[in-house]
Amino acid sequence: MERLKTFEEYLRQPLEERLPYYEKNQRVYHVMVSQQFSYDFLMKLFDTADLVKHITHKPNGAEFLASVLQHKRAMLYFTQPSTRTFLSFLTACQTVGMNTGEVRDPSLSSELKGESQEDGLRTFSSYFDAIIMRDPKPGFCEYVAYCLDQTSRSVPIINGGSGKDQHPTQALLDVYTLYRSFQEQGGISGKTCCFVGDLLRGRAVRSVIYLLARYWKVEMYMVAPDTLQIAPDLEHFLQEQEIKVHKTDNLEEVLPHVDSLYMTRVQDEYDLSQESALLDYSKFHLTIENVQRMQKHAIIMHPLPRRHEIDPSIDSDPRAMYWRQLRNGMYIRAALLLYLFNMEHRLAEY
Ligand code: CP
Numbered sequence: 623m624e625r626l627k628t629f630e631e632y633l634r635q636p637l638e639e640r641l642p643y644y645e646k647n648q649r650v651y652h653v654m655v656s657q658q659f660s661y662d663f664l665m666k667l668f669d670t671a672d673l674v675k676h677i678t679h680k681p682n683g684a685e686f687l688a689s690v691l692q693h694k695r696a697m698l699y700f701t702q703p704s705t706r707t708f709l710s711f712l713t714a715c716q717t718v719g720m721n722t723g724e725v726r727d728p729s730l731s732s733e734l735k736g737e738s739q740e741d742g743l744r745t746f747s748s749y750f751d752a753i754i755m756r757d758p759k760p761g762f763c764e765y766v767a768y769c770l771d772q773t774s775r776s777v778p779i780i781n782g783g784s785g786k787d788q789h790p791t792q793a794l795l796d797v798y799t800l801y802r803s804f805q806e807q808g809g810i811s812g813k814t815c816c817f818v819g820d821l822l823r824g825r826a827v828r829s830v831i832y833l834l835a836r837y838w839k840v841e842m843y844m845v846a847p848d849t850l851q852i853a854p855d856l857e858h859f860l861q862e863q864e865i866k867v868h869k870t871d872n873l874e875e876v877l878p879h880v881d882s883l884y885m886t887r888v889q890d891e892y893d894l895s896q897e898s899a900l901l902d903y904s905k906f907h908l909t910i911e912n913v914q915r916m917q918k919h920a921i922i923m924h925p926l927p928r929r930h931e932i933d934p935s936i937d938s939d940p941r942a943m944y945w946r947q948l949r950n951g952m953y954i955r956a957a958l959l960l961y962l963f964n965m966e967h968r969l970a971e972y
Pocket of ligand 1: 703704705706707708783792925926
């Protein structure tokens with residue numbers, strides 16, 4: 623697709639008009655936002671992730687998987703703190719055989735000598751076949767994709783979290799976890815999903831909500847202090863999708879009605895005036911007592927890291943899925959890498 627003159631001109635277009643720029647040959651090329659994933663695409667990725675998991679546990683399976691993308695290299699450029707996304711992508715790359723390079727501390731790169739991030743990223747694209755990145759600046763991943771697409775060596779950019787914007791691969795692992803959890807119960811459609819905590823600034827919440835909207839008759843509870851309720855644009859989107867949304871600050875009251883509970887922490891790294899410190903957030907914490915109010919089949923999720931939102935004594939409850947989310951993240955990210963290099967079909971050879 624032909625590029626526009628300037629990034630500002632490109633950015634002025636609504637997201638729906640920018641989405642084709644993230645594609646090549648009618649396939650997703652840059653992974654930027656959850657809205658790129660249709661229901662059919664999700665199902666395809668989930669099937670691949672299931673296969674990766676299955677093959678990993680078979681004799682010689684790990685060796686086979688590690689041969690599939692051994693000719694590809696990925697750069698992990700994480701300039702905002704991360705434990706899970708970084709390690710999950712690193713292990714996903716290892717699973718499918720990709721070699722990796724990394725920059726986590728820009729003060730150890732030539733950025734310290736005054737090199738721009740743009741030049742640094744163009745340098746990575748000379749050595750690597752994909753760049754997986756996290757940056758605190760909203761929209762920066764999209765800017766990098768735009769810049770690289772102007773060069774003779776563009777590589778796929780995968781957004782591992784961009785400011786308060788989006789965290790699309792977290793959403794993939796969250797919905798994959800819901801898909802696996804509700805496989806025996808008619809799937810995700812028709813389920814009641816509850817989000818708790820900082821719903822205003824949580825990029826994971828925003829991203830997973832866009833994906834859940836792909837499912838039929840999902841209902842949502844938004845449990846948050848008034849000042850941290852979902853953003854108006856997200857609420858408007860849900861209205862347009864005719865998704866039933868209940869906003870409340872009473873967690874205890876909603877617990878018996880939900881099929882999934884998605885807990886989040888206060889995103890106070892985005893707090894300019896320390897206003898979150900004044901909030902009594904304890905009403906939005908899950909205790910062992912209030913877990914008793916939940917249905918037997920309901921699941922508890924958290925993108926992690928957690929602070930006090932979930933009492934650690936809940937970890938051994940079979941409904942606690944937040945540790946399983948981590949393993950699912952590795953499988954779905956491996957599936958995504960196989961898709962991006964158009965190599966998922968190779969799994970049939972095993
Ligand atoms: N869930 C998540 O993004 O965790 P990290 O910040 O540790 O990567």
